[in-house]
Amino acid sequence: MRYNVFTFTQTSKEMDTQIINGMSTLTIHDKRFRSLPPTEMLPRNETLGGYIFVCNNDTMQEDLKRQLFGLPQRYRDSVRAIQPGLPLFLYNYTTHQLHGIFEASSFGGSNIDPTAWEDKKCRGESRFPAQVRIRIRKQCKPLEEDSFRPVLHHYDGPKFRLQLSVPEVLELLDLFTENGSP
Numbered sequence: 001m002r003y004n005v006f007t008f009t010q011t012s013k014e015m016d017t018q019i020i021n022g023m024s025t026l027t028i029h030d031k032r033f034r035s036l037p038p039t040e041m042l043p044r045n046e047t048l049g050g051y052i053f054v055c056n057n058d059t060m061q062e063d064l065k066r067q068l069f070g071l072p073q074r075y076r077d078s079v080r081a082i083q084p085g086l087p088l089f090l091y092n093y094t095t096h097q098l099h100g101i102f103e104a105s106s107f108g109g110s111n112i113d114p115t116a117w118e119d120k121k122c123r124g125e126s127r128f129p130a131q132v133r134i135r136i137r138k139q140c141k142p143l144e145e146d147s148f149r150p151v152l153h154h155y156d157g158p159k160f161r162l163q164l165s166v167p168e169v170l171e172l173l174d175l176f177t178e179n180g181s182p
Contacts, residue, residue, distance in 0.1 A: 040161055041078065049166035050087035051079070051104075051132075052152075057094040059117060059128075067105070067135060068116055070128030071162070078163055079130035082108030087169050088134055097142035100176050106133035140176040147175055 053069035063069055069088060071079060082088075088102040106112065112131040119125045151171045152160040164172070 040159075041163060046165045048081050048086070048163055050089065050164035050169035050172070051082055052089045052091050052098070052160075052162045052164065054091050054093060054162070056092060060090070060092055060099075062117065063090060063134075066113060066116055067133055068113055068131055069102075069134050070117055070126060070131040072127070073110075073129055075130040075162070076110050079108035079132060080110075082132050087137065087164075087173065088132070089164075089172065092142075095142075096145040098145075098148045098172070099142045101137040101140055101173065102134045103137040104132050105135045108132040138176070139181060141179045141182050143172075143175055143179055147179075148172060151175070 053063070053071060055063050069090065082104045084104050084106060086104045087100075088104055089098050089100040090102065091098050109131060111126060111129045112133060114124060114126050114129070116131070117127045119127045149160070151168055153165075153168070
């Protein structure tokens with residue numbers, strides 16, 4: 001389940017005062033539209049080697065059926081760096097498994113299919129508009145979390161970066177090859 005989180009830069013007392021005084025300087029930051037913080041991005045001096053998209057049991061089938069992966073709006077800039085042929089992986093956070101091996105069949109973009117993962121509150125808008133078309137490069141058994149976690153760059157405890165460096169991708173490809181076909 002995903003939540004839209006709003007943070008306020010002022011206390012409720014300050015907001016009340018401003019509203020009573022007729023001022024319209026209340027600032028609301030909608031996290032859906034911010035870009036990624038540096039801790040979640042690949043360092044500028046590293047080449048993008050691959051990308052991990054995230055799903056759950058509810059969205060995984062739609063991802064595969066549509067041959068489309070998507071992430072929330074705040075990932076739009078990093079997803080736009082995806083070029084056809086880039087290795088992609090799909091992490092199911094319900095099962096804690098990494099699926100692969102996929103590759104981009106399009107450039108990453110915004111709302112490639114706005115009807116995918118439609119937002120029930122905003123008809124015609126996707127909940128995951130940072131999108132890329134995909135194809136299966138090689139069907140492999142999914143990797144369990146203990147096997148792939150040591151390969152990934154972690155920040156903020158258990159969270160891992162979705163952008164992958166070339167060495168990370170090479171290690172993941174080796175793990176998938178060792179794990180075999182379904």
